Amino acid sequence: MKFSVNDKGYYGNFGGAYIPEMLYPNVEELRENYLEIIASTDFNNEFEHLLKTYVGRPTPLYYAERLSQKYKTKIYLKREDLCHTGAHKVNNTIGQILLARRLGKSKIIAETGAGQHGVATATVCALMGMECVVYMGEIDMARQKPNVERMKILGAKVRPATSGSKTLKDATNEAMRHWINNPTDTHYIIGSVVGPHPYPDMVARFQSVISTEMKDQLQEVEGRNSPDHIIACVGGGSNAAGAFYHFLQDESVNLIAAEAAGLGISSGKSAATTTLGKSGVLHGSKTILMQTEDGQVVEPYSISAGLDYPGIGPIHAHLFESGRAEFFGITDEEAMIAGVELSKLEGIIPAVETAHALAVFGNRQFSENEVVVVNLSGRGDKDLETYIKWGNY
Structure with a gap:
């Protein structure tokens, strides 16, 4: 394995x-x-x-019809934002x-x-x-x-x-x-x-309930238990690990991770670990992290408080190094635009972290008949102040 x-x-x-x-x-x-x-x-x-009586699982797999029309592909949202407390955590x-x-x-x-x-x-x-x-x-x-x-x-x-x-x-x-x-x-x-x-x-095992449900729900709506692509945001990466978990060994399923590029990859204000980082030890594990030439941790930056971490989980470091997953650096601006877009097209205000995953659609094309699942990891209630400050809606 x-x-x-x-x-x-x-x-x-x-x-x-x-x-x-x-x-x-x-x-x-x-x-x-x-x-x-x-x-x-x-x-x-x-x-x-x-999970059933307190958290409210299973969370729905929602077909985002208007978002799908805009990006000319079949987009489903795994609604972790509907969990008790507002996220997959x-x-x-x-x-x-x-x-x-x-x-x-x-x-x-x-x-x-x-x-x-x-x-x-x-x-x-x-x-x-x-x-x-x-x-x-x-x-x-x-x-x-x-x-x-x-x-x-x-x-x-x-x-x-x-x-x-x-x-x-x-x-x-x-x-x-x-x-x-x-x-x-x-x-x-x-x-x-x-x-x-x-x-x-x-x-990852506790979060794998996300992909367990996803398989059953896809079978019901698409007659198949795997999508073509799964998109999730990655800071440390627990929501992505849960969404990817039961598809890791199935290489017909493309895994896509969205990292926080902040003000831009080369701006000095970023948290795009896989682009800017190298191998090292952070918080008890060997992984990829942003560091200076003498090994000091570089301070990360993102508009989202959940993604401004200078490393990624070792599972994601392995997925990156092995080429098993695609990684995209998403800027603050791209994420905020995507968050407002989902709000206006589907009536769902996502967490700013989750908005980074949604911004992948502006950076990559998908085929009309492909099934794409976005792990909608959290709701945007906590981020209203951030949306208001950004203000471009």
Whole structure:
């Protein structure tokens, strides 16, 4: 299975667990137990029950007729924006909190950029009556204020990351420091397919419900269980990992990832990792990341708080290096135009992160008879301020 993780936690040349000695017991405890726990009947029954009755799954596969007419191809939207909390993130937080409980943990920490993972973590902690601390970059807290208030209403403590670029990378650093200092009673719910093994694999497995449903839904509407193309935005890349998961080995399905090019690939204000990055270690795994010649992490930039991460998950690094997936760098302007376009053509305001995936249609042509599924990873409520500031609608 050349696009799956191996027993050492690697996807091709990327992955592994590059961690300080203090974190080794935490990560090793997870690695030794996660597969057995999530394969158990008891776990699966509870996970599936909550996905159905609490999250609202299955999410619809919607045929976007007017968007399809404009781009002369068949476009379906996988409506993760209709999940409870407004994005795909809750699929993973439900899975991880059930896992944490079975490992005897009583406290949860998380990092968040756009705030959707923070809200999803705070939500499941409220559901399970567990203490919750969420780290968020100071800049992200300002531009995603509604999500900060949601987390607080749900009972979470939101702690600002004030170092570096004061965004997602720095929030992750702070969360890892917290975990090192509280190793026995605390579980770290990482929000994307990043971090040391087993996190990328574990998060991808919880998010794979997206592609499981997609197969059944395509069979129903198209008489076939695979599309020609799947498009998803990639920061760390959990929504893309979930949408791609059950099609990784089927090379007749083309995988397309949209990264944040910010103000332009060569502007110095970008987060287009695969174009600008090279191999290195970030937050516990070997991946592709933006770095200076002497290996210092370059500060990323994107109009979307969920995509301004200087690396990508190791699974996506492998998909890029192997040529299995196409990667597009989408500028702020292209994303905002695509977000407003979907709003006006289909009555769906997407998250700015998701708008990057929609902007692929302006950068690549598709055939009239091809079936293209876009993973509509989140809704735009949290981004109204960003749309208003951009103002070109």
